[in-house]
Amino acid sequence: xxxxxxxxxxxxxxxxxxxxxxxxxRVFILGHPFHRIDIDDAEFIExxxxxxxxxxxRLLQEIDQRTLVVLNECLxxxxxxxxxxxxxxxxxxxxxxxxxxxxxxxxxxPSDFMTLFDWDTQSRWKPVQLADAPLHEATVDCRRIDLELxxxxxxxxxxxxxxxxxxxxxxxDNIGLRDPHTIPRNLYLLSGKAKLAWAQSANGSLFDExxxxxxxxxxFKLPTMQTYRAGTYDHTPYTVFELPHNFLEFIDFxxxxxxxxxxxxxxxxxxxxxxxxRYQEWRNRLAEIYAQIS
Amino acid sequence: MQKYTHxxxxxxxxxxxxxxxxxxxxxxxxIHVSISGGKDSSVLAHLAIxxxxxxxxxxxxxxxxxxxxxxxxxxxxxxxxxxxxESINRLWMQIPFSLTSATSYQDSQLLCWEPGKRKEWMRQKxxxxxxxxxxxxxxEKLTSGYKxxxxxxxxxxxxRCYKGAAFLLGERAQESPNRRYSVTKHPVTxxxxxxxxxxxxxxxxxxxxxxxxxxxxxxxxxxxxGIKHSRIYDYQFLKGxxxxxxxxxxxxxxxxxxxxxxxxxxxxKTFEKLCKRIKGVSFVQxxxxxxxxxxxxxxxxxxxxxxxxxDFLLETYPLPDRRPIFEKRFSKHLSNEYVAxxxxxxxxxxDYENNLPIDNKPDPRQELIRYYEEQL
Numbered sequence: 001x002x003x004x005x006x007x008x009x010x011x012x013x014x015x016x017x018x019x020x021x022x023x024x025x026r027v028f029i030l031g032h033p034f035h036r037i038d039i040d041d042a043e044f045i046e047x048x049x050x051x052x053x054x055x056x057x058r059l060l061q062e063i064d065q066r067t068l069v070v071l072n073e074c075l076x077x078x079x080x081x082x083x084x085x086x087x088x089x090x091x092x093x094x095x096x097x098x099x100x101x102x103x104x105x106x107x108x109x110p111s112d113f114m115t116l117f118d119w120d121t122q123s124r125w126k127p128v129q130l131a132d133a134p135l136h137e138a139t140v141d142c143r144r145i146d147l148e149l150x151x152x153x154x155x156x157x158x159x160x161x162x163x164x165x166x167x168x169x170x171x172x173d174n175i176g177l178r179d180p181h182t183i184p185r186n187l188y189l190l191s192g193k194a195k196l197a198w199a200q201s202a203n204g205s206l207f208d209e210x211x212x213x214x215x216x217x218x219x220f221k222l223p224t225m226q227t228y229r230a231g232t233y234d235h236t237p238y239t240v241f242e243l244p245h246n247f248l249e250f251i252d253f254x255x256x257x258x259x260x261x262x263x264x265x266x267x268x269x270x271x272x273x274x275x276x277x278r279y280q281e282w283r284n285r286l287a288e289i290y291a292q293i294s
Numbered sequence: 295m296q297k298y299t300h301x302x303x304x305x306x307x308x309x310x311x312x313x314x315x316x317x318x319x320x321x322x323x324x325i326h327v328s329i330s331g332g333k334d335s336s337v338l339a340h341l342a343i344x345x346x347x348x349x350x351x352x353x354x355x356x357x358x359x360x361x362x363x364x365x366x367x368x369x370x371x372x373x374x375x376x377x378x379x380e381s382i383n384r385l386w387m388q389i390p391f392s393l394t395s396a397t398s399y400q401d402s403q404l405l406c407w408e409p410g411k412r413k414e415w416m417r418q419k420x421x422x423x424x425x426x427x428x429x430x431x432x433x434e435k436l437t438s439g440y441k442x443x444x445x446x447x448x449x450x451x452x453x454r455c456y457k458g459a460a461f462l463l464g465e466r467a468q469e470s471p472n473r474r475y476s477v478t479k480h481p482v483t484x485x486x487x488x489x490x491x492x493x494x495x496x497x498x499x500x501x502x503x504x505x506x507x508x509x510x511x512x513x514x515x516x517x518x519x520g521i522k523h524s525r526i527y528d529y530q531f532l533k534g535x536x537x538x539x540x541x542x543x544x545x546x547x548x549x550x551x552x553x554x555x556x557x558x559x560x561x562x563k564t565f566e567k568l569c570k571r572i573k574g575v576s577f578v579q580x581x582x583x584x585x586x587x588x589x590x591x592x593x594x595x596x597x598x599x600x601x602x603x604x605d606f607l608l609e610t611y612p613l614p615d616r617r618p619i620f621e622k623r624f625s626k627h628l629s630n631e632y633v634a635x636x637x638x639x640x641x642x643x644x645d646y647e648n649n650l651p652i653d654n655k656p657d658p659r660q661e662l663i664r665y666y667e668e669q670l
Contacts, residue, residue, distance in 0.1 A: 051536045060510055083538065090510060172667055177593055177600070177631065180662040187670055270670050 002100045002120050004293075005143030007258050011037045011101050015070055022097055024068045028059065030088065031072030034231045034252055047074060050087045063094035071100045071119060073255060076248060078107050080115050089123045103255035104145060108247045108282065110289040135293055142294045145254070147283055148261035151276065152239070156194045156267050164190060164269050185245050187271040189216070192242055195265045196220055214253060215241035233257035240264040243275045247282060307507050308515060311337075314491065314503035315345045315462075321485045322499075324459035326354035326385060329374055331367035332542045333523055334464035337515050338504055339374050342462060346381040354383040356461075358448055359423070360393055361406040361416050362545050362571065364557075365564045366524045368417070373522055386423040391448040392440075394647060395546040395572055403442070404546060404572055416567045428455050450496075457497040465502045468509065477505045509537065529560045546572060590639040600634035607641040619646045630657035 003014065015037065019027065027042035030050060037044075049055045063069060069091055077084065092098055100119055106112040111130045118126055120138040156164075167190050171183045192215070212235035213225040225241060226233060228249035236259050243264065244250050254260070264279075266272045305313075318325055327342045329335040339355060346353040357371050375384050392403040407415060419425050427434070429451050437447040453461060467474035480493040492501040504512075516523055530540045533556065545553055545568065558565040590600075597603040604624075611617045620641060627633050636652045643650060 052534050053531050053537055053540055054534050056537055057510075057513070057531075083536070087537070090508075168667075168670055172663060175663055176598070180659050180666060183663070183666040184670060274669050 001098070002102065002116050002138055002140045003143075004102055004105050004140065005145045006101055006103070008035070008037065008256070011070075011072065012039055015039055015042070015068070015099060018068060018097065018099060022068070023066065024097060025066040026062070027068045027070065028063065028091075029070040029072055030091075031070075031074055032076060032252075034256060035073040037070070037072055042070070047076060047084065050084050056087050056090075059091055060094065063091055065095055065097075067095045068097040068099065069095060071098065071102075073102060073252075074100075075102050075107060075112060075115055077115075078109065078112055080111070080118065085115055085118075088119060089126075092119055093122060104251050104286065105142075105289050105293065106286060107251065108285075110285055110292070113289050113293065130292075138293075140293050142290065144290050144294065145260055145286075147254070147286070149240075149279060149283070150261070150263050151266040152263045154195055154198045154265055154267040156191075156198070156269060160194045161269070164271075181245065184271055184274060187269070188242055188245075188275060189219075191267045191269050191272055192216075192219075194267050194269070195241065198267075199265070212236075212238050213241040214238045216244060228253050231256065233259075237262060243279055250279075307504070307511050310506065311341055311503045312345070314501075315341045317484075317487075317489075318342075318460050318462065318501055318503070319345050319349055319351065322458070322460040324354070324456055325462065326356045326383075326456075326459060327462040328356050328358075328464070329371060330357070330464075330542070331364075331370035331374075331524055332464070333509075333512050333516065333527065334466060334504065334507075336370070336374065336464075336521060336523065337507070337512055338462055338464040339377075340515075340519060340521050341503065343378050343381055347378060352381055352383050354385045356385040356452070357387065358391075358445070358452075359386060359388045359406070360445070360544060361388075362393070362404060362568055363416075363564075364524070364526055364542065364545070365561050366526045367542060370522065370524045384422060386420070387428075387448070387452065388419045388423045388425050389427050389448065391443045391445060393445055393544070393546065394649070405442075414571055416564075416571055428452065453498055454496060459498045461495065461498060461500050463500060463502050464504055466507050466509075466512075467505050468507070477502050526560055529556070590635055590642060593635075600631045600638055601629065604634045604637045604641065607638055611641065616646050623648065627652060627654045628656065630660070632657040632659065 003011075006014070015027065015029075016039070018024065027039060029037055029039065029042050029044045030047065031037075031044070032047045045055060045059070050059075071088065074088065079085070098119070100116055102116055105116065114128075114130050114133060117133060117135065117138045120140075125133055125137070164187065168183070168187060171186055175183065211224065213222070214230075214233070215225050215227060217227055218225070224235075226235075226238070228244045233253065233256050236257050238253075238257060238259060240262050244253075264276070266276050303310075325342065325346075327335070327339050329339050342353045355374055357375075359371075371386065375382065375386060388407050390405055390407045390409055392405050395404045407419065412418070433454075434443065434451055435447065435454065436442070437444050437450070440447060443451070453459070465477055467477045476493075478490050481488050481490045482492045482494050482499055483489070484492065484499065489501070491503060491505045492499050494500075507515075515521075524542055526542050527540060543553060545557065554565075554568075557568070593600060593603060597606065608617065608620060608624075611620065620637075624637055627637065633652060633654055636650075639645075640648070640650055640652070
């Protein structure tokens with residue numbers, strides 16, 4: 001069974017219900033350390049540990065028909081045939097009892113859903129692509145997450161715009177052997193400086209004690225800003241200071257905070273427009289997969 | 295639209311393998327199982343020996359001794375040769391042949407069991423083994439492109455000593471897409487049946503009865519049947535190797551020299567002997583896992599491009615007679631950073647045989663940089 005869109009607090013009761021109903025003797029919860037579920041007597045196995053020989057073979061040996069395997073936010077890679085995913089396939093072949101919790105059905109592309117589909121269907125359709133897959137074969141409890149991203153327009157001065165062009169040229173000319181994705185990433189950091197200046201000025205006055213932000217890193221040392229790697233978000237609603245390059249980080253933030261509507265600072269620089277557009281397209285793809293599975 | 299259907303068979307892989315081995319015994323007089331001391335060939339040897347015992351026949355256990363091997367591998371081969379002597383033909387071959395060594399530019403080939411260098415051998419030959427080539431020198435066939443007998447050449451010549459024999463291999467399709475392809479690409483017809491787990495090979499047949507086993511099936515079989523396995527697996531397990539790394543392979547080949555890194559810990563005596571036998575072993579042991587060095591994943595800081603680094607490596611390549619091999623090969627490649635990095639890897643690993651093939655395509659980074667230049 002695939003549960004989409006469930007918050008942390010909702011997972012434990014579902015697991016307990018399954019345990020009671022099916023006389024389960026043992027529970028393994030596989031997942032990233034950010035995402036924890038408190039269940040007595042359940043063993044938590046870290047996602048990164050799954051491919052280790054010491055873990056893989058132990059689990060193969062210990063998972064049987066009276067074992068429940070819980071995959072908690074395990075969709076962490078877009079490669080459907082990734083080694084970790086293949087290990088998970090093996091675990092799931094040992095038992096018919098599994099619960100798959102995933103906040104959003106994809107990371108970036110609709111085809112990402114096929115990983116979840118494989119897990120729920122004992123990988124019977126492993127070579128089949130999304131367009132041809134019999135999606136009705138998976139049991140999906142879909143709570144749709146409709147994201148509302150509200151742009152907060154930020155105007156930058158000419159000096160910032162000139163500095164942006166200079167920095168862009170410098171990054172491209174000196175890219176050397178570095179990852180090309182550093183170009184938008186670094187330009188977005190420059191944009192962050194402009195946002196900070198704007199927000200701290202009289203125009204914005206956004207940085208009051210009551211408003212919390214989420215940003216890429218802690219470079220501004222602001223007491224009210226958390227990063228996408230914080231792991232816990234206790235000050236909702238957050239304003240998105242800048243969007244992460246990696247969608248997985250944003251998904252973790254959404255799952256952990258439970259926030260579905262948020263303000264996003266968008267400066268009048270091309271990199272901001274590019275990121276904004278990128279996330280709009282991502283939302284469209286999300287809608288597309290929801291339409292297919294519901 | 296439904297394109298594929300999956301159907302689970304009633305038969306387990308063990309039953310299927312037993313059935314296939316029985317089929318081989320039904321149709322062949324001469325049956326040889328290639329063993330390596332590893333987990334897969336051990337399963338196959340066990341299945342074949344049991345079938346031979348059942349029929350009061352014999353099966354040949356063939357082992358081509360590479361000399362530079364784990365002691366645990368040698369012990370495993372001894373174990374199998376002694377497993378059921380009445381049902382086994384001992385075909386342990388210790389003959390001179392060359393083996394690619396990635397540990398040294400100067401000694402890029404190890405001539406195993408080199409005549410006249412008996413004192414340098416890792417261990418001495420056993421009088422129970424085949425110590426001379428069982429074929430006539432005049433009939434010897436070399437692998438295409440080689441001037442000397444190599445590993446595969448030795449196997450080919452050995453197989454040519456037979457006609458109508460079945461050579462059983464413990465290859466499994468799961469190991470890699472290449473393996474999967476090699477297992478199933480040339481099905482053969484035996485006794486009127488089309489066999490997808492076999493291929494014709496000269497006058498003989500290569501058959502792979504456990505081709506559809508998963509690695510967990512292999513270990514389950516070991517456990518269920520109480521057969522021994524190399525203790526190297528236990529060491530690797532304890533060290534937390536991931537499942538792709540857990541294997542017993544050659545110690546010095548360019549694809550597997552990383553096994554040298556943990557050798558002093560696993561088998562200190564073997565490591566000591568290997569250091570005396572082959573140049574460069576100690577250096578590779580210390581540096582073999584350094585991705586920056588052998589995988590060419592990071593450009594040395596004094597170079598501004600992979601192309602410049604490749605040119606430097608070519609210029610300073612220590613074996614003048616081999617340099618043209620690389621120059622000729624690289625001249626057919628595209629000139630970009632993506633390709634040049636792979637060429638550096640070949641040069642660093644002294645891969646003049648082209649065992650680490652190069653993905654010769656336009657640099658994907660350039661396209662992305664152009665996109666960002668337009669969009670941002």
